[in-house]
Amino acid sequence: MLYIFIALLAAIPGFLFGFDAGIISGALQAIKLEFQLSHLESGLLVGIFPIGALLASCIAGKLSDMIGRQHMFYIIAALFSIGIIGFFFVYSYNGLCILRFLLGFSIGMSAVVSPLYVAETAPKEMRGKLVTYYPLALVTGIFLAYLVNAVVLEDFSWRMLFLLNLFPALLLLIGNFFLPESPRWLYFKGRKKEAHFVLKKLWPHPHHSKKLDEELALMQSMAEHQNDKGVWKVLFSKKGLACLVLGVGLFLLQQISGINAIIYYAPTIFSQMNFADTSAQLLATVGLGAVNAVMTVVGLALVEKLGRRLLLIIGFIGTSLSLGLIVVATSFQGPFFEWLAVISVILFIATYACSLNPVPFVLMSEIFPLKIRGPGMSFSAASNWGFNALVVFAFPILLNTIGVSWVFLIFATSCVLGLIFTLRYVPETKGCSLEEIEKHVHSNKPLRFLGR
Template identity: 45%
Template structure:
């Protein structure tokens, strides 16, 4: 049952990837039909992360008040409306408005979907299950690239097709229940117990269900009042906030969304002359993205979060470095080198620094401020996403392919240092135990390094020393 829950919520990730990736195939047609300038191109392209800023801003309060399920249902309906408006757009401004609406839905769902999965998942499989969201993003990107290739003469069809998974998300969430933690926070303890039993495939009177319910209830009682912004920025929560924001900033400064949005443009700069070869190379990168996400899902609960981050930042730095060196030295084999470097970059990203910020964002914040904390981390994500995507055409024109990718490679090296100094190990640790560690006052990066980081359910509320 928990896999079905993750799959339905993961449709939000598919829509995220689709609505980000579809512009790569549509830009050429839009240039021809509307004669858009480079500034207008940047505006249309960056409208999605711009809209997502506003979705992320309200997602925390909506998820806390209306619930995780209702918020995702709303996002699905907004996806449908945005896709239809984009496909029917009569000009650049209407299309930009439609993509802002789609971005709003993405920003909302990007917080609530991982939260929904995390709060339903058992601790030992939580990383893999939340990673389904990232897998869905990669499938959405690949789907967008394939749709762009198949409907290369109709940008309207490309955008309209996004309404189908949006409707599926809305219908799927209509049939689901909310998470046991949100239900318990609203005093609906009987419903919470029933959800745990159904998801775990157990009787509501089972001892394991009882133990999980007791741990959740104790945490809810300790955080009886609704979380506020002051609570989020309190010293006890600050280490989690630094990790959540830091991982997303580093994820974006790796340049991933510049690659996703402008993949054909990058391949053109690398020497792929025909539009068909650019699109096919882009589809190839999309396939690597999907396959390596499966690798990350297999490793995330076995290798651990920190080790996987080390591998991911090292691999992305190396891949981007290959492209930068090839471009800066004007190598004859720049095309194949760029393809190999991008494949290494995308593969390392998909297995590590792609899913891990989403997974850890849904784990590290205390229940009382979890939705608010995820909102702030997502604001950092979408703000930097907007900056990277909007600035990419100008940076390419100013610094060239080599200079831009050298900057992105340097950011990945910084990611290695940040992981060493700040990031905890949350693999296999219950959400209640993570909260207890924050309250203890011990360094956050020490979580998972000692047996004390895994207290039994009843000790998850140890007072702060």
């Protein structure tokens, strides 16, 4: 079906991001040796990727409102391809940072556009599952990169490893020629005939005609209720702020759980846990990548079966407990505690992958009314990348100052706060159409009561 093809192709930037994150995790030591980098410089090299993504996400929503969701993928694929090819011609630290920034800029746009585009083309009963393809592709990319690091890192230049990411980028560029524009974006722009045509392509069978008419009626209803207020005035109104606080809050809590510190610095973390052998560190890292990928597939099913809110509650409980065990395990010496630390990291990854990984992306694509969906998702995604940059930049510095136990205690405390936030503020959007969610937002009822 066309909407599944859309979701798969729109997920490719997630793979690009995941593969890059996994490769930099294994290649960082080689890069540090070649360029003689300090802890501060290596932290900046890793952290400048999410800084570029942060800046891109600030403009991606508005830009996609202007030129369309589908056209954004041409820009994303082209920028990423240029950045990857550049690795073959860069032999300075500053040049390397510029290319990392460019890659981050490309992926930052995709983190807004991909969930937005899929949510606007998917049927409501499959929307959560299809939006989750993006984080699934991300963790698949991480796993494959970890595998590449473990198998061929010593035999190939780190530049060659990054070049592997060029192939999916070109696949996105070519595949985008076959994607339709978002029907909701077309309808909002007054191009109703084109919107109807795209909906017929999404639901081509005769028995879908009733569903198609219902979708058009809902779009018409929402279009009639759009007011003449400016986008920013609506976004920062009481209704818009409720959505914004939820989107930003979830991504803040997702990032300060410490997930990207573990993803980017997994071999370093295992060395702190007394895994001195580099091969053992990389193999343990591959294991993490496998768990991450498998449990994200589990989350793909659970996000529609259990719903968004319950899955988050389970996720924050599981991550709090597993991070607490890491704190205990790294506070003592001995083989038992070393293995307890490793098992606890695996439990954290497993719990995170099926809950905290997909749900913020799904909710971000659902909660904003159409008029502010682009800029609202931009703000949410920008917070994601901003806190990502902060964590990955600060982590190696904190690790060398306060130690691994105290760092993970901070992460564990953050997850406890995430549980409280979810219980208090997160709604349930399972089974609701985007127009039904928008109707609730405009009803002056608190957002947290939706679906409860």
